[in-house]
Amino acid sequence: xxxxxxxPRHEVTExxxxxxxxxxxxSGHNSLFWYRQTMMRGLELLIYFNNNVPIDDxxxxxxxxxxxxxxxxxxxxxxxxxEPRDSAVxxxxxxxxPGLAGGSSYNEQFFGPGTRLTVL
Amino acid sequence: xxxxxxxxxxxxxxxxxxxxLNCSYTxSGLRGLFWYRQDPGKGPxxxxxxxxxxxxxxxxxxxxxxxKKESFLHITAPKPEDSATYLCAVQVGGFQKLVxxxxxxxxxxx
Numbered sequence: 001x002x003x004x005x006x007x008p009r010h011e012v013t014e015x016x017x018x019x020x021x022x023x024x025x026x027s028g029h030n031s032l033f034w035y036r037q038t039m040m041r042g043l044e045l046l047i048y049f050n051n052n053v054p055i056d057d058x059x060x061x062x063x064x065x066x067x068x069x070x071x072x073x074x075x076x077x078x079x080x081x082x083e084p085r086d087s088a089v090x091x092x093x094x095x096x097x098p099g100l101a102g103g104s105s106y107n108e109q110f111f112g113p114g115t116r117l118t119v120l
Numbered sequence: 121x122x123x124x125x126x127x128x129x130x131x132x133x134x135x136x137x138x139x140x141l142n143c144s145y146t147x148s149g150l151r152g153l154f155w156y157r158q159d160p161g162k163g164p165x166x167x168x169x170x171x172x173x174x175x176x177x178x179x180x181x182x183x184x185x186x187x188k189k190e191s192f193l194h195i196t197a198p199k200p201e202d203s204a205t206y207l208c209a210v211q212v213g214g215f216q217k218l219v220x221x222x223x224x225x226x227x228x229x230x
Binding site for chain 1: 154161162163164165166169207209216217218219220221222223
């Protein structure tokens, strides 16, 4: 099992440039999460998808951030235009969420290795 | 607002010196509490899920416990390889959203 795959692992860009981060979840998982981690704020949920549909994007900082999940095996997080305060490590995670019959349930989230983004 | 607070921020132990990490939370409608381990340069790795007060789970030298207001991660006779950042998170609401604490950085010296 390859686990969650993220690319690139490191990204250095200049302010104002567009940045696209990519994620391939674990095969068979139906939930995908994008997180951002900084020293000041820790690990914050940005957005998550269930069955390729965005469920909660309340953590997305502002309109400069957008995320898509065109199919069950691929997701992108885009920042346009990027700013120095976007510098952080961005993690993608996936999990399998059973159906809602009988109430909600939770399965552990598996995290990717992260993308370290530096905006100069 | 849902909040998770971990203490201490950092902890240094000698090998074999047992201790506990604390995670206190104020949330509306706790659905579960989770512990993760994170090594430098890597993503968090799942350790435990606790769902109700009084529940305990163990894995090797780690034991997690849960009360109505806090959780403890007990480390018994730690080894240098236990050095990592330990993150606590709570699940709120009916979906899988997790709110994380800022973590405890643990360093175990030989």
